[in-house]
Amino acid sequence: MFKSVIIASLVASAAAFAPASSTFGVRTASALSAEWEPAEGMKWEETDFESAINKLEKEAEDRLDAKIKELEANIASVGKP
Numbered sequence: 001m002f003k004s005v006i007i008a009s010l011v012a013s014a015a016a017f018a019p020a021s022s023t024f025g026v027r028t029a030s031a032l033s034a035e036w037e038p039a040e041g042m043k044w045e046e047t048d049f050e051s052a053i054n055k056l057e058k059e060a061e062d063r064l065d066a067k068i069k070e071l072e073a074n075i076a077s078v079g080k081p
Contacts (some may be wrong), residue, residue: 038044
């Protein structure tokens, strides 16, 4: 009985390291080359994210510069009771 349990566990552990079938998760070339199209009646619009990011970046830099000026103006009073 004990030997059969040992043999069964060895077989199960060996099966865990067996290579998977080669077709698992593999897609055919025709599925990969298919062109995407929006659903019928829908229109695809490309958003210009770069200009929005540049605008946000400039606003953030302006706020940072204003905060730096504020901190520099208060630097004389920092650390004094």
